[in-house]
Structure formats: structure tokens, C-alpha cells
Amino acid sequence: MLELYHADTAVCAAKVRVVLAEKGLAYTGHMLDLGRGDQFAPDYMKLNPNAVVPTLVHDGAVITESTVICEYLDESFAPVPLRPQTPLGRARMHGWTKREDTIHDAINTVTVAILFRGELMLKTPEERQARYGRIPDPARREKWRNIIEQGLEARYVDEAMARFARLFRDMNGALATGPWLLGETFTLADSGLISFFYRLEMLGLSRCWTDGFQGVADWFERCKARPSFNTAIGQFIGPDKHAHYARFVEPVRPQAEAAFSRVMAA
Numbered sequence: 288m289l290e291l292y293h294a295d296t297a298v299c300a301a302k303v304r305v306v307l308a309e310k311g312l313a314y315t316g317h318m319l320d321l322g323r324g325d326q327f328a329p330d331y332m333k334l335n336p337n338a339v340v341p342t343l344v345h346d347g348a349v350i351t352e353s354t355v356i357c358e359y360l361d362e363s364f365a366p367v368p369l370r371p372q373t374p375l376g377r378a379r380m381h382g383w384t385k386r387e388d389t390i391h392d393a394i395n396t397v398t399v400a401i402l403f404r405g406e407l408m409l410k411t412p413e414e415r416q417a418r419y420g421r422i423p424d425p426a427r428r429e430k431w432r433n434i435i436e437q438g439l440e441a442r443y444v445d446e447a448m449a450r451f452a453r454l455f456r457d458m459n460g461a462l463a464t465g466p467w468l469l470g471e472t473f474t475l476a477d478s479g480l481i482s483f484f485y486r487l488e489m490l491g492l493s494r495c496w497t498d499g500f501q502g503v504a505d506w507f508e509r510c511k512a513r514p515s516f517n518t519a520i521g522q523f524i525g526p527d528k529h530a531h532y533a534r535f536v537e538p539v540r541p542q543a544e545a546a547f548s549r550v551m552a553a
């Protein structure tokens with residue numbers, strides 16, 4: 288039996304749901320409300336001491352880290368293989384999936400700067416301090432504190448935008464020779480990035496790739512046309528979520544786009 292501890296809009300959880308959908312695997316979902324702090328519940332932290340989603344439980348065995356979970360699912364369940372057959376193909380795939388972890392950090396940075404900052408600024412300074420204080424990892428805690436204080440001016444934001452710029456350039460290069468990152472076949476290299484792009488789109492940043500990285504723009508449209516997109520992502524993010532994002536995204540969109548343009552020009 289497969290059980291997934293996840294959250295509706297969380298990009299890492301959505302990344303695992305895409306693999307489950309692509310492979311047609313049934314699972315029992317346990318939905319956490321990250322805004323409410325369900326990830327810090329002592330029972331959940333016994334499964335995932337980092338207090339993050341996703342966590343997979345397969346016949347009682349606990350597996351954390353979204354990239355690890357996706358590979359585990361592909362290795363464990365034969366139908367619809369998402370890893371290349373050759374060692375070289377798998378090495379190329381790992382080049383992309385390893386990179387996803389740094390890109391996830393960058394996604395987290397812009398999400399904190401645009402969305403979570405907007406939400407937390409409506410709370411009292413004490414409530415904000417309490418929110419940082421619950422983050423177990425000191426580096427992550429410090430990053431949150433800095434970004435909430437400085438918003439899109441925080442140094443983390445330019446670092447994140449620079450990572451996106453490099454990613455778009457490299458993806459555009461890879462996609463010049465086929466519809467998917469490794470060529471003709473959709474693999475974990477593609478599946479792992481879809482929810483990240485969707486988050487960037489919800490944060491109002493899609494012009495960062497639609498203006499200048501046509502290969503990436505076409506790739507994302509192909510990803511969205513796959514049935515797994517709605518099963519794993521679209522159906523979890525309804526109009527209320529879109530409205531919630533828009534409320535905080537629209538006022539800072541010019542500033543966010545300017546931050547990206549700045550790193551592109553550098």
C-alpha cells in the first residue's frame with residue numbers, strides 16, 4: 288500500500304504526484320495544511336524530522352525527499368518506466384534531478400519573497416517570529432527571516448533568479464534536439480520540473496521564460512497537455528488558490544520581473 292503525506296500546492300509533493308499519475312499508481316493521500324503548521328505535528332515529524340512534505344510510506348517503510356521518492360517509485364513499479372534504459376541516459380537524467388534540489392531552494396526563495404511575505408506581513412511581529420522559530424533547520428530559518436524582512440530586495444532573490452536564468456538557458460539548449468529534456472522520451476528529468484514551473488507561473492513569473500526561451504515555453508505547454516498535469520497538479524489548485532496567489536503577486540509583479548531582468552543583464 289502506498290501512502291503519501293502531501294499538501295495541495297507544495298511543489299515537492301506535486302512532483303511525486305506527477306510520477307504517481309504518470310505510472311497510474313493508486314495511493315492513499317494524507318493532506319497536510321502547511322499554513323496551519325501540520326508539518327510540525329510531533330507524529331508527522333517522527334516520519335519526516337525536517338517537517339516538510341512529501342513523505343511516502345510504502346507497506347510501512349518511510350521514504351522522504353521527493354527526488355528519492357520519485358526514483359523509488361519508478362524502480363519499484365514497472366509500468367511506464369520514467370528512467371532511461373542505459374547508464375549514460377540515467378547519468379544524464381541524474382544531472383537534471385540533482386539540480387532540482389537547488390532549483391527547489393530557489394523556488395522556495397521566490398515563494399517566500401512574494402507569497403509568504405505578503406501573508407505574514409498581515410500578522411503581528413510576534414506571530415512572524417513564532418513562524419520562523421518553528422523551522423528546524425537554522426539556515427532555512429535565517430533565510431526566511433531575511434527574506435520576510437527585505438522582500439524582493441533580499442540577496443537570496445537575485446541568487447534564485449540567477450539559478451532560473453541558467454536553468455532556462457540549459458533547458459532551451461537540451462530541448463533543441465527533442466520534445467523532452469533527454470530527447471524523445473518523457474523521463475523523471477521532465478516530471479520533476481513541472482510543478483516548479485507551475486509555481487513560477489502562479490507567482491507571475493512566466494514571462495521570464497516565455498520572453499526569450501521558446502523551447503522552454505513549448506516544453507511547459509507539452510507538460511501541461513499530459514493527463515498527469517491535471518491529476519497531479521491542476522485539480523489540487525482551484526480558483527480560490529489562484530485568487531489567493533493573485534492577491535499577493537500582482538502588487539509586486541513589476542519588482543519581481545525587474546529582479547529577473549537584472550540578473551539576465553548582468
Ligand SMILES: N[C@@H](CCC(=O)N[C@@H](CS)C(=O)NCC(=O)O)C(=O)O
Nearest residue numbers: 297298299321339340341352353354
Ligand atoms: N528536499 C525536500 C524539500 C521538501 C520541502 O521543502 N517541502 C516544502 C514544500 S515544497 C515544505 O514542506 N515546506 C514546509 C515548510 O517550509 O514549513 C524534498 O525534495 O522533499
